[in-house]
Amino acid sequence: MGVKVRIPTPLQKMTNNQAEIETQGKTIAEIIDGLEKSFPGIKGRLCDEAGKVRRFVNVYVNDEDIRFLEKEGTKVKEGDEVSIIPAIAGG
Amino acid sequence: MSYVKGLKCRECGHSYPKEALYVCEYCFASLEVDYDYDAIKKVLTREKIEKGPKSLWRYRELLPIDGEPTVGLSSGFTPLIKAENLARELGVRELYIKDDSVSHPTLSFKDRVVAVALTKAKEFGFDTAACASTGNLANSVAAHSARAGLKRFIFIPADLEMGKVVSSLIYQPNLVAVRGNYDEVNRLCSEIAAKYGWAFVNINIRPFYAEGSKTLCYEIMEQLGWTTPDHIVSPAAGGSLITKIWKALKEFKHLGLVREVKTRVHCAQPAGCSPISSAIMEDSEMVRPVKKPNTIAKSLAIGNPADGYYAKDAVKESGGSADIATDDEIREGIKLLARTEGVFTETAGGVTVAVTKKLIAAGKIPKNDSVVMAITGNGLKTQEAVQGHIGKPVLIDPSLASFEENVKGGASWALK
Numbered sequence: 001m002g003v004k005v006r007i008p009t010p011l012q013k014m015t016n017n018q019a020e021i022e023t024q025g026k027t028i029a030e031i032i033d034g035l036e037k038s039f040p041g042i043k044g045r046l047c048d049e050a051g052k053v054r055r056f057v058n059v060y061v062n063d064e065d066i067r068f069l070e071k072e073g074t075k076v077k078e079g080d081e082v083s084i085i086p087a088i089a090g091g
Numbered sequence: 092m093s094y095v096k097g098l099k100c101r102e103c104g105h106s107y108p109k110e111a112l113y114v115c116e117y118c119f120a121s122l123e124v125d126y127d128y129d130a131i132k133k134v135l136t137r138e139k140i141e142k143g144p145k146s147l148w149r150y151r152e153l154l155p156i157d158g159e160p161t162v163g164l165s166s167g168f169t170p171l172i173k174a175e176n177l178a179r180e181l182g183v184r185e186l187y188i189k190d191d192s193v194s195h196p197t198l199s200f201k202d203r204v205v206a207v208a209l210t211k212a213k214e215f216g217f218d219t220a221a222c223a224s225t226g227n228l229a230n231s232v233a234a235h236s237a238r239a240g241l242k243r244f245i246f247i248p249a250d251l252e253m254g255k256v257v258s259s260l261i262y263q264p265n266l267v268a269v270r271g272n273y274d275e276v277n278r279l280c281s282e283i284a285a286k287y288g289w290a291f292v293n294i295n296i297r298p299f300y301a302e303g304s305k306t307l308c309y310e311i312m313e314q315l316g317w318t319t320p321d322h323i324v325s326p327a328a329g330g331s332l333i334t335k336i337w338k339a340l341k342e343f344k345h346l347g348l349v350r351e352v353k354t355r356v357h358c359a360q361p362a363g364c365s366p367i368s369s370a371i372m373e374d375s376e377m378v379r380p381v382k383k384p385n386t387i388a389k390s391l392a393i394g395n396p397a398d399g400y401y402a403k404d405a406v407k408e409s410g411g412s413a414d415i416a417t418d419d420e421i422r423e424g425i426k427l428l429a430r431t432e433g434v435f436t437e438t439a440g441g442v443t444v445a446v447t448k449k450l451i452a453a454g455k456i457p458k459n460d461s462v463v464m465a466i467t468g469n470g471l472k473t474q475e476a477v478q479g480h481i482g483k484p485v486l487i488d489p490s491l492a493s494f495e496e497n498v499k500g501g502a503s504w505a506l507k
Contacts, residue, residue, distance in 0.1 A: 009285040010116040019285075045117060055377075055400060056102075056119045060278070065395070068382050085281050086114040087121070087397040 003031055003076050006083040011046075014039050028059060029072040031082060046084065058085045093157040098298055099125040101401070109157075111215055111295045121397065122298045124155040132346050137317055140348075147203050147306035153342060154306070155299045156210050162239050163206020165195045167306050171314035171463070176431040177444075181451050185461035187320070188428070189311055191468070192436050197234045197258065198469035199227035199437075200307055200332070205235045205292060207303035212290035218242060219289040223280035225273050225328065225390045226255030227468055232292055233262035244289065246276050251389060254472035272384060274395045293329075301398075304332045308339035311463050312349050319349050321460035322411070324357045324447045326439040326467060327367045328393040330402030333358055336465070337405035357456070358406050358413035359446035361386035361421060361438075364394055367402050371413035378403055387418045387476045388438035390468060412455045416445035422480050424448070425470060435470035443467075 023034035036043040102120035143149030147167025178186035191200040243264035363386030381394035424444030
């Protein structure tokens with residue numbers, strides 16, 4: 001068992017239409033690298049050249065925005081759920 | 092006749108077809124409608140607009156629909172009021188209220204975006220409308236989709252003002268109150284939107300929806316005799332309105348409908364949730380989300396504004412500024428607008444008035460300039476915010492003696 005990552009619709013083309021992926025890693029950065037191993041090219045969609053999560057991508061660990069935690073360095077453990085969600089409008 | 096070429100990523104410029112898409116699959120930035128401005132320039136004139144319907148649809152060429160408008164045919168084209176009393180009180184030469192508190196049918200500027208979003212949703216063939224909302228959008232989607240014959244699912248934070256809940260429920264939508272703040276509601280909705288094939292106006296219809304906001308500013312320019320004001324002060328929640336105000340100014344200039352744009356756009360947010368204003372005031376590159384918004388201006392309580400970066404950039408590009416208002420200042424702003432101009436606005440309007448006052452006092456809006464305040468919602472929906480702060484009626488018996496004792500000669504008598 002690893003960490004469950006929920007993939008947003010616009011990226012599911014890259015994951016053979018899978019909405020949830022199990023992967024391994026101790027931090028968000030490692031999780032993204034794990035995804036990249038299984039689905040080459042996905043990291044480039046989520047991160048800029050410096051490997052930072054793009055400003056329009058929201059990443060949550062069990063409902064908590066990683067910007068309120070340790071950003072890419074946020075630790076994850078087995079059984080955690082990571083959600084990747086594009087920014088959305090409001091009002 | 093359509094002037095829409097397709098959709099385009101705001102960041103990387105990648106092109107997409109005209110579909111219910113909202114996010115670039117390459118860089119995750121939002122998509123924007125790509126118009127054929129050369130074709131629009133050939134057909135759109137001041138005269139043509141002036142002969143158009145008295146609604147936001149008079150600017151149809153600059154809105155992203157293919158056929159004729161079918162929703163919100165009476166929305167928009169709200170009054171631009173010259174606010175001489177308030178101008179005197181704030182010490183500025185020329186002040187106007189763009190009064191969307193009387194927009195048809197649900198008394199907020201959201202009637203503009205929903206008119207466009209649902210016309211487009213019907214063109215796409217959707218049978219269900221949905222939204223995540225802090226209240227005004229909920230009211231507007233509920234009302235417009237009832238009339239348009241669409242099924243409707245509306246998601247709101249559970250702690251909204253009763254006026255906003257009632258003003259949605261009356262149209263009999265599926266109203267879902269989520270235990271959580273707006274950002275949590277929005278997050279849930281993005282997952283629901285991915286799973287169900289509904290027209291979520293602020294998610295998968297967003298590129299089209301957001302264009303409706305431009306009409307508020309088109310009207311300002313037309314109502315000022317095809318000129319632009321020196322300043323526009325706008326409230327910000329998700330940041331879309333400010334972004335679109337700036338876009339509207341540039342579009343009219345590009346199309347030759349106004350001669351020049353010297354307008355500075357200013358951002359007004361509540362102190363308890365000011366990610367965009369704070370970024371501008373601190374000159375920060377980053378728009379830091381606010382984890383737990385805490386303000387009486389619930390319609391502006393969006394901690395993670397989707398268009399925050401674009402709003403910040405628009406303000407900076409225009410040479411504008413930003414400020415924030417505390418709960419007390421918001422209430423005073425609402426009362427000030429009502430007392431001087433006879434307009435009862437909601438808490439977001441109170442934020443705009445309070446911030447305008449501060450910007451004039453600080454000299455960021457020079458006293459000899461012209462200013463337009465975007466008043467985007469109606470005070471009847473947020474009565475809790477001012478109850479207990481506006482006094483009470485004087486209670487008397489139905490007799491002249493009681494009137495004279497308690498009112499005319501009584502302690503509370505003051506010539507108002």
